[in-house]
Amino acid sequence: MSLDIKALTEIQWSEIELENVGDWPVIVKIICCTFVAALVLFFSYSLLVSDEIDSYHSAVEKESELRSTYQVKYAVAINLDIYRQQMVEMEKKFSQLLKRLPTSNETPGLLDDLSYVGTTSGLTFLKIGWLPEIKKEFYTELPIKIEVVGTYHEFGDFVDKVAQLPRIVSLHDFSINTSGDSELTFSVVAKTYRYEEGIKK
Structure with a gap:
């Protein structure tokens, strides 16, 4: 690490120009490549991956909601005959109560x-x-x-x-x-x- 720091201190930053990228010191090229790679990763995540992750989380939440709705409706459907029988009994009792009025x-x-x-x-x-x-x-x-x-x-x-x-x-x-x-x-x-x-x- 001390060699890297020494190499950085010996660089003549005033002589580094974009037109002479090929002549840049290796350490400068590594720093620039690392910086560019970081920028590419950042923008790739922000523009592509981030939206996909949000969509995934939304899909997971929607799936959970649909599962809950399905379970409720399934419970109602499986007991539909019982509910219908209870409805008939309630209507009969309601009719009997009305007769008492x-x-x-x-x-x-x-x-x-x-x-x-x-x-x-x-x-x-x-x-x-x-x-x-x-x-x-x-x-x-x-x-x-x-x-x-x-x-x-x-x-x-x-x-x-x-x-x-x-x-x-x-x-x-x-x-x-x-x-x-x-x-x-x-x-x-x-x-x-x-x-x-x-x-x-």
């Missing part, structure tokens, strides 16, 4: 049903009546305001009987207050629902 002709009878289960539970009605309808996306809520007097046990029996009604009725916003004569006042909003066939989902 009262029609406009049946809603007056629902008040009679609630009155009946309340009185058979030992409750005394203070108030029972319809509240304004509440329109939803594909159904209508039909709330009923109920106020009764009785005991905790009678309230529990009433709630149990409401759950056993053939039509869907849910209880909301209930409150229990004591009155002066040791009786309890039970206030609740019972909601039933009407399916609106004309409304698009």
Whole structure:
């Protein structure tokens, strides 16, 4: 290495010209060739290889994505018969649930049903009546305001009987207050629902 450094220090750089490349010292030719080779490698990588590598990585990512998509679709396809059977069962259950929703002709009878289960539970009605309808996306809520007097046990029996009604009725916003004569006042909003066939989902 010391010889190379010595050779470099002895070069008369002012005498080196492009027109006399053949007369350049060997060490200078080696340096120039190495520099040119490095430039060729750099530009070859930048212009040719780099884009190909990026394309390769993109292709690998795309392949991974396609594999994942394929696995998901394959899992769905292999279970297609099961999904179809489940869809039929869900449609059947949905149809059964719709049948449990009262029609406009049946809603007056629902008040009679609630009155009946309340009185058979030992409750005394203070108030029972319809509240304004509440329109939803594909159904209508039909709330009923109920106020009764009785005991905790009678309230529990009433709630149990409401759950056993053939039509869907849910209880909301209930409150229990004591009155002066040791009786309890039970206030609740019972909601039933009407399916609106004309409304698009």
